[in-house]
Amino acid sequence: MKLLEVTSLSKVFGGLHAVQDMSFDVRQGAVHSLIGPNGAGKTTLINLITGMYTPTSGQVAFESQDITGLAPQKLPGRGMARTFQNLQVCMNMSAVENVMVGAHLRQNTGLLAGLLSLPRLRAADRACRAEALEAMAQVGVAAFADAHASQMPYGALKRLEIARALMTRPRMVLMDEPAAGLNPTETAEVGQLIRRLADQGLTVLLVEHDMPLVMRVSNTITVLNYGKKLAEGTPQEMRSHPEVIAAYLGADIEEPSPARTEPEKALA
Amino acid sequence: MNKLSSSTLGLLVLAAVLLCLPLVLPNTFYYDVAIRIAINAVVAIGLNLLIGYTGQISLGHAGFFGLGAYASAILTSRYGWPSALALVAAASAIALLALLVARPVLRLKGHYLAMATLGLGIIIMIVLTNESAFTGGPDGLAVPALVLFGWEVSGEKSWYAVCAVALLLMAWTAINLINAPGGRSLQAIHGSEIAAFAVGVDVTAMKIRVFVLSAVIASVMGSLSAHYVGFITPGIAGFHHSIELVTMVVLGGMASVFGSIVGAVLLTLLPQFLSTLEGWETVAFGLVLMASMIFLPKGVVPTLRARLRRGAA
């Protein structure tokens, strides 16, 4: 079943075609990755899907319902959550509170109710805290259960964001470069987390630069270049796709020399 | 000690202090200071919800305080309304005004928001000064006594009781809110609006709600203050008072209910100490403002808390 359907999506900034006539579908239960050189339009695409930008043309449908241009705060209610490339963690709150905020739509967030601290509210909040701690355990940051966000290392914060996204009880999570800034061990853990979540039925749309990670966890990969879809298929297919190889070698001047002589290894 | 039980302890200490204070206050003058502190503390806590917890700015909050004071004063003295009704009516009117201006104002950020709230406060003060037919103009307006459910509140002990209860109530409910889902969402707005959007927070609506709440709190205390002092002038809505209120919040500690109380104590006592400096009060006040922000940028209570945490570690 197609959970997310992107049809002919375009975004023009002034004269720049950041995204051009993008179409792809995300199958339910899959880990679908978006890759491409820097500037290919990946984050723009994510921002278009999540309502941070309004498309110049095209449609986005989630669970067969049109969500084109829907405001970002409406998406958790529809079952879509997202994490951010530039960390968006509330450093003025504790780790648990950050995750608990993910349950915002399910809670009574009225100010009056909060001021009066009705018993039902407090009970619900205790349950929410327990759920948040579980989510933190699920993503592997249970050690920070009593920590303040400002005390946590970068890698843990990236996973905290995932825990917060999970609290919205989404059917799909968009992860924008969850491994950025992480060391190989942390990256591997994120990869395992993504696969675990997918195996539990969560659909993941992943934007990533880390090729080994993408190759390991993805069911489908869509490759972007200059805002357009370059290729799409399984990791195996993409590894040996000539245009994909060309795009990466052509754009990435810092690529080490083995890639020149053994192109397949560059995408391994 | 987790946050919740330390807050409960704080509330108990506050209650104890408020209960025991009358035993040591020697005369009316000290009662007066205590009452003024309590009134300022309530307004400061309300303002802190807006600027400390939700991360907004308001440089015109005295405007709401002044409007509440004048509305109560005019309704009771000129139209003979019962004071309790006048207070509620004033608060409702201010709530409506705050609601009206909140949406366009809170779209602004940073210095533009500061400017807009500043402008609002000054406009209110100018209106209060100019509409002398209603407000008595710069010469001020006399305010009749407060009557709550048949009881005429007069004398320092009765007023102390009223204000102490108000302070305890405000502190208790504010702490409730901070630990409730609503309060968490407010703090999320401060931490990262983008993250707040991502979890479904209607950021604009929540900003408006907390703005109105803090305006109403200021209005109610303005009304009470008017009845207590018995005489009001447009200056209570002015820029200087707005800055005093903001300083109470910042110096005491942003996002700290007890910080606001400490800030209120410090800023209410300060003029008393400075009055001995005859002529140099302005300079001294300015120096205190500068020094406190330079050396205690996080505010008194958060700085103390951090020191204690480091000491315990």
Next chain:
Amino acid sequence: MVAEFLQFLFSGLTVGATYALAALGFAIIYNSSRVINFAQGEFIMLGGMSAVALTGLGIPLSVAIVLAIAVAGAVGALIEKFAIEPAGRADVVPLIIITIGASLVVRGLVQVVLGKGTHALGAFSGEKPFVIAGATLLPQSLWVMGVATLVVAALGWFFGYTRLGKAMLATSHNTLAAELVGINTRSVLLLSFVLSGALGAVGGILLAPITYTSYDVGIMLGLKGFVAATLGGLGSGMGAVVGGLLLGVLEAMTAGYISSAYKDAMPFVLILLVLFFMPNGLFGAKTIDRV
């Protein structure tokens, strides 16, 4: 009718020129440090009051003017050294409180030294007004507008064509990059405060013969200068000038045609309206959040 309109226009442009200079002062400091200097108004007051005090001591007007500007510039430097630098990387609200504190110190000191009285400065070239199309125009007004124009032009040349000026602009666009190319951003910050102090003082001196001066004129003048700067879009030099002139004229029109009692409310009503429809001011740049 026309005479009346012209009358208001002249007085509006006159006071607007002072607002423009104050707003430029705000813009220069804001650009180099993101600080809103609430003490800006006190520079205006210092200019007028110092000039009055100095001429009172028998010093000839032209010398007194130069000294008064120097005093304000020096105070600006002191504020930067003792209020802004120690604050380091403070947040918006604490910084606002610091500059308000500085303004209180300046105002309080002037009050102690020079008292609370109102003073007038002698007009620069006589008080016989011109009559243009039925409207009176004070010679002092011509001084105000003329000098202000010269100052703005000089600033334009300074920022556009001198190395130091360009260095200051570079700092305002990107402090880190400026440091990396060897610009001493600390000095730029100090200079911006000295410059703003001088600018404010010039406005205050020019205006003092017309509107009189006292220890507390800085408050409203400063706030209105802030409004003018915000009107034009914080950080935009041209916006500051346009904002200042616009504000002065609208204020005069309000006093003339609507109500002089509400003349002081006009700038703030204006800024609220502008910000409601143009959240970044008339010329301000839109800020974009990168996610």
